[in-house]
Amino acid sequence: MIRVENLVKQFGAKRAVNGVSFSVERGEVLGLLGPNGAGKSTTMRIITGFYPATSGRVTVGGHDVATDPIRVKALIGYLPESAPSYADMTVQGFLSFIADLRGFSGSAKKAAVHGAVETCLLEGVLHQPIDTLSKGYRHRTCLAQAILHDPDVLILDEPTDGLDPNQKHAARELIRRMGKTKAIVFSTHILEEVEAACTRAVIIDRGSVVANGTPAELKARSATAGCVRVTLGGAAADAAVAQFGQLPGALRAELLPGTDMAPDGRVTVRVYPTRDDSGAIGAAGAALTVAVAQAAQSAGWQVQALSTEEGRLEDVFRSITLPDAVAK
Amino acid sequence: MNGQAAMKKHGSTLTNIAGIVRRELSGYFGSPVAYVFLVIFLLMAGFLTFTIGRFFERAEASLVSFFTWHPWMYLFLVPAVGMRLWSEERRLGTLELLLTLPVTLPQVIIGKFLASWIFLAIALALTCPVWITVNVLGSPDNGAILTAYLGSLLLAGSFLAITSMTSAMTRNQAVSFILSVMICLLLVIAGYSPVTDLLTRWTSPGVVSAVASFSVMTHFDALQRGVIDLRDVGFFLSVIGFALFGNAVIVRGLRAG
Numbered sequence: 001m002i003r004v005e006n007l008v009k010q011f012g013a014k015r016a017v018n019g020v021s022f023s024v025e026r027g028e029v030l031g032l033l034g035p036n037g038a039g040k041s042t043t044m045r046i047i048t049g050f051y052p053a054t055s056g057r058v059t060v061g062g063h064d065v066a067t068d069p070i071r072v073k074a075l076i077g078y079l080p081e082s083a084p085s086y087a088d089m090t091v092q093g094f095l096s097f098i099a100d101l102r103g104f105s106g107s108a109k110k111a112a113v114h115g116a117v118e119t120c121l122l123e124g125v126l127h128q129p130i131d132t133l134s135k136g137y138r139h140r141t142c143l144a145q146a147i148l149h150d151p152d153v154l155i156l157d158e159p160t161d162g163l164d165p166n167q168k169h170a171a172r173e174l175i176r177r178m179g180k181t182k183a184i185v186f187s188t189h190i191l192e193e194v195e196a197a198c199t200r201a202v203i204i205d206r207g208s209v210v211a212n213g214t215p216a217e218l219k220a221r222s223a224t225a226g227c228v229r230v231t232l233g234g235a236a237a238d239a240a241v242a243q244f245g246q247l248p249g250a251l252r253a254e255l256l257p258g259t260d261m262a263p264d265g266r267v268t269v270r271v272y273p274t275r276d277d278s279g280a281i282g283a284a285g286a287a288l289t290v291a292v293a294q295a296a297q298s299a300g301w302q303v304q305a306l307s308t309e310e311g312r313l314e315d316v317f318r319s320i321t322l323p324d325a326v327a328k
Numbered sequence: 329m330n331g332q333a334a335m336k337k338h339g340s341t342l343t344n345i346a347g348i349v350r351r352e353l354s355g356y357f358g359s360p361v362a363y364v365f366l367v368i369f370l371l372m373a374g375f376l377t378f379t380i381g382r383f384f385e386r387a388e389a390s391l392v393s394f395f396t397w398h399p400w401m402y403l404f405l406v407p408a409v410g411m412r413l414w415s416e417e418r419r420l421g422t423l424e425l426l427l428t429l430p431v432t433l434p435q436v437i438i439g440k441f442l443a444s445w446i447f448l449a450i451a452l453a454l455t456c457p458v459w460i461t462v463n464v465l466g467s468p469d470n471g472a473i474l475t476a477y478l479g480s481l482l483l484a485g486s487f488l489a490i491t492s493m494t495s496a497m498t499r500n501q502a503v504s505f506i507l508s509v510m511i512c513l514l515l516v517i518a519g520y521s522p523v524t525d526l527l528t529r530w531t532s533p534g535v536v537s538a539v540a541s542f543s544v545m546t547h548f549d550a551l552q553r554g555v556i557d558l559r560d561v562g563f564f565l566s567v568i569g570f571a572l573f574g575n576a577v578i579v580r581g582l583r584a585g
Binding site: 019045047050051068073074076078080082084085086087088089093097098100102103105108142145160297 | 340343344346347348350351353357358359420421422424426428429430431432561582583584
């Protein structure tokens with residue numbers, strides 16, 4: 001549905017987007033991640049036809065946004081970053097205006113507005129001026145205008161920003177539900193959101209795509225992915241670390257910071273598996289959990305907790321976008 | 329959200345413009361500012377016509393003392409009406425919303441301009457008691473009055489188009505107001521007789537009349553006398569066209585980065 005090829009956007013001397021490419025098909029929810037100023041919003045603004053690209057190509061549903069912007073805009077529902085809306089209008093008036101410009105009239109218009117109002121839970125504030133609403137309601141009003149025409153493509157710039165935890169949850173549910181039949185791109189800073197709602201994530205840093213994969217694939221790139229984490233009772237910290245570090249398939253072991261001071265004398269150790277050059281974990285590494293359990297048993301330590309770590313998106317994000325800081 | 333609606337997801341040029349006009353007009357009349365403006369406009373028109381313009385003392389069956397003040401009144405009132413057209417969209421961030429809807433930039437520009445022009449036309453129409461008064465007291469040349477009204481409307485449109493353009497230059501309504509007052513003032517005084525009289529002392533009459541031909545005064549005076557000259561009408565229409573074109577260039581420039 002959405003195809004972005006070698007997108008470049010230059011603002012004066014600054015290159016905000018530098019050769020971004022990705023594509024999103026129907027049924028996919030793409031999470032766009034990246035630090036502030038990485039070029040996420042600029043990329044979305046180019047896709048929606050607000051900014052012209054300096055070079056590169058964007059097509060939505062087969063239409064080029066540069067040559068056929070009206071067709072593209074008709075296919076897209078867009079929630080801009082600050083969720084703007086006309087402060088002096090009522091929710092009803094605002095949505096009805098959007099419906100007018102989306103080409104709805106008569107009963108189709110009524111149905112479209114009603115549907116959006118129902119989905120975004122706006123019935124209670126329908127006749128209130130938007131500037132009297134709380135931030136959450138204003139946000140949902142702008143979301144309602146984005147989904148009003150039941151678009152094939154949704155571009156949502158930080159759709160959960162400024163919502164309370166319940167509303168955040170509802171918004172994620174909505175995105176996941178709509179993602180089954182639409183192509184959705186949304187940007188966020190909240191990494192757990194990516195795991196909760198996305199089928200795929202793209203990390204953008206300084207204008208370029210630095211990672212593109214499913215949340216599980218990205219997590220597997222984390223340094224702690226595949227690590228065995230064991231909590232022991234009745235063990236000396238140094239002895240445990242030394243013992244586990246020598247296991248077949250173990251690269252090294254470390255004491256989790258802060259756990260050696262626990263009053264009950266428990267220690268928690270993380271054991272890193274060996275990896276080949278491509279970063280994949282070998283057979284011995286995969287069997288590490290069992291090896292750790294057996295080693296603990298033969299040393300007479302009491303295993304209180306044992307788990308294999310999935311890796312954390314946050315670590316991957318940090319190691320990709322802040323390689324220097326992580327190395328230190 | 330049924331299949332039939334899903335097929336047709338953008339409107340025609342006319343329905344798009346109508347949608348924008350409706351929104352802008354409801355924006356005007358939804359706030360008390362519009363009514364305050366109408367009252368000020370009518371009070372000022374009455375004061376200038378009857379007190380400063382000495383309507384009764386002139387004992388003429390004409391509306392010269394009414395129309396002659398219009399350029400000066402519009403100089404401040406039209407920028408006040410139009411200053412928020414684009415600056416407010418920029419300040420609220422709704423420009424992004426508007427320009428990612430399936431409408432073209434010319435449709436938006438024309439829609440916004442028309443809405444404000446209709447508002448000004450309503451204000452102008454509300455001055456009809458002056459016209460009734462002059463008809464009760466004497467028998468004026470109603471044809472001349474009609475062309476003067478036409479000229480006044482075109483004058484307001486010209487100032488409005490300029491305001492719309494300056495409004496796109498800034499997020500700040502006040503800046504947009506001052507800019508447009510300045511440009512409109514130039515267009516007024518280039519043909520204002522005290523200024524042109526001064527100019528004739530220094531340069532040849534040819535230069536003076538060339539400068540004056542750029543002024544709205546020259547063309548408004550002709551229409552006010554009841555003469556519909558296509559050149560005068562064309563002048564106002566080309567000012568409107570030029571300013572709105574400038575408006576489009578500025579808005580495009582905002583997005584090009």
